Amino acid sequence: MTRRECLLLAAAAAQAQQKPAGWRQWGGPHGNFQIPDGPPIQSQWPASGPKVVWKRPLGDGYSSPSIDNGVLYTLYGSSGAETTIAADAATGKTIWEQTARHNFRSEAPDMGHGPYATPLVAADRIFTAGVTGRIECRARKDGALLWKQELWSDHKGTRLPYGYASSPIAFRDTIIVPCGGRGKSLIAFRQSDGAVAWAANDYPNVYSSPVFINVDGLEQLTAVMDGYVFAVNPHNGDPQWRIPFQASYSIAVASPVWTTGNLLFVSSEYDAGAKAIKLERNGLKTEAKEVWSSNRLRLHHGNAICIDGTIYFSSGGKGSVAVLSAVDAATGRILWQERTVSKATFVWADRKLITLNQDGSLMLVQPGPQGFKVLAKAELLTSIAWTPPVLVGTRLYLRDRKSLMAVELG
Numbered sequence: 001m002t003r004r005e006c007l008l009l010a011a012a013a014a015q016a017q018q019k020p021a022g023w024r025q026w027g028g029p030h031g032n033f034q035i036p037d038g039p040p041i042q043s044q045w046p047a048s049g050p051k052v053v054w055k056r057p058l059g060d061g062y063s064s065p066s067i068d069n070g071v072l073y074t075l076y077g078s079s080g081a082e083t084t085i086a087a088d089a090a091t092g093k094t095i096w097e098q099t100a101r102h103n104f105r106s107e108a109p110d111m112g113h114g115p116y117a118t119p120l121v122a123a124d125r126i127f128t129a130g131v132t133g134r135i136e137c138r139a140r141k142d143g144a145l146l147w148k149q150e151l152w153s154d155h156k157g158t159r160l161p162y163g164y165a166s167s168p169i170a171f172r173d174t175i176i177v178p179c180g181g182r183g184k185s186l187i188a189f190r191q192s193d194g195a196v197a198w199a200a201n202d203y204p205n206v207y208s209s210p211v212f213i214n215v216d217g218l219e220q221l222t223a224v225m226d227g228y229v230f231a232v233n234p235h236n237g238d239p240q241w242r243i244p245f246q247a248s249y250s251i252a253v254a255s256p257v258w259t260t261g262n263l264l265f266v267s268s269e270y271d272a273g274a275k276a277i278k279l280e281r282n283g284l285k286t287e288a289k290e291v292w293s294s295n296r297l298r299l300h301h302g303n304a305i306c307i308d309g310t311i312y313f314s315s316g317g318k319g320s321v322a323v324l325s326a327v328d329a330a331t332g333r334i335l336w337q338e339r340t341v342s343k344a345t346f347v348w349a350d351r352k353l354i355t356l357n358q359d360g361s362l363m364l365v366q367p368g369p370q371g372f373k374v375l376a377k378a379e380l381l382t383s384i385a386w387t388p389p390v391l392v393g394t395r396l397y398l399r400d401r402k403s404l405m406a407v408e409l410g
Contacts, residue, residue, distance in 0.1 A: 022068035023390045024121035026167035031211050033303050033388060035349040041394055041409040049378025054092040055405035060112045064387045065397050066119045073126050075115040082115055082130045084143060098143035104132045107161040112401055116165035120175060122191060127175050131163030135177060137194060147194035151179045158205035165207040171234040178223055180205030185225055186232060200237030203228055206252040213258045216281040226250045229266045241288035247272035253301035259329045260309050267299035269318040276332060292332035302345040303388050310369050317343045335369050345388035360385045360400060
């Protein structure tokens with residue numbers, strides 16, 4: 001091989017390594033809203049804020065985008081309909097749209113009628129979950145419907161007053177979704193044709209999305225459902241462990257958070273509070289033990305992030321002002337709370353907590369066990385910004401109920 005050929009191969013390898021990972025599911029590449037190995041981002045912005053690459057109107061809803069290979073996918077709602085959209089991630093321009101009709105109306109119409117779930121991108125397909133529990137598999141190239149499943153009508157899943165909100169998650173050749181109901185708490189569908197691969201457990205559904213964890217080599221899917229937080233073997237749905245966790249009115253929204261030391265953190269408003277569960281492997285079994293609980297800590301909705309043994313999230317928000325809270329994951333001790341940051345969602349990258357307030361303020365925060373420091377702040381959105389930010393490379397994608405935008409943080 002000549003020197004020139006070696007240089008070309010090295011350049012191609014470097015370019016491939018620099019290509020940012022996509023954001024193909026709820027929670028991003030690792031399902032935890034963290035980008036531990038991404039490129040550096042700015043620590044300061046001009047007074048006008050970070051560079052706005054594009055901004056466009058979008059229909060109603062809170063579905064966060066998934067992004068892969070330069071294409072953005074999300075959902076939005078309109079009167080009696082729900083639309084899946086593919087857009088150019090560089091410009092925001094629509095590539096295709098596909099719409100499905102429905103007659104769902106939320107019992108909280110002032111907050112809209114959804115949709116809420118994040119699309120899942122897998123191979124040449126995308127998988128979406130609509131407010132009526134309609135699971136769709138569509139072709140990425142044009143949005144053609146390949147198969148669908150109706151969780152509420154066909155599988156007798158839990159009907160929720162604010163609409164179905166759980167995001168699908170991929171495992172090998174299946175996608176797994178919460179359904180609810182006898183024998184169908186969780187259902188795994190074949191990605192190829194939508195056939196049921198397995199269904200298991202009897203718990204009713206809530207609004208939370210499941211996450212994968214690994215307990216010393218044991219793959220598990222953990223979920224919050226009505227009355228319990230539990231885990232199953234994602235290969236076949238076999239139960240692994242369960243711990244009681246009950247929110248009033250079945251309103252548990254946030255996903256579990258897998259933390260250091262084999263600790264699982266769960267939290268909800270509506271009298272559920274928060275607790276940490278220690279998981280230990282014993283052969284092919286897992287032993288679960290509650291290590292602390294607190295009724296003072298209540299994650300209404302949004303997400304929590306655990307960094308270096310400290311959990312950061314907005315506590316409160318139902319009938320009270322939410323406060324940014326830092327909690328020791330091992331003990332539940334509140335390290336500090338900051339009332340100047342209202343209900344917020346987060347992404348962790350480049351040792352910075354990218355923070356989006358519900359009022360549309362974007363901040364770069366450096367948090368720690370002793371306190372936090374705001375590095376930069378900008379007012380970017382206006383209409384109930386409850387959707388967590390999405391980061392691909394140094395491009396940040398933000399959504400409120402009415403619009404979608406991209407800003408550059410590099």
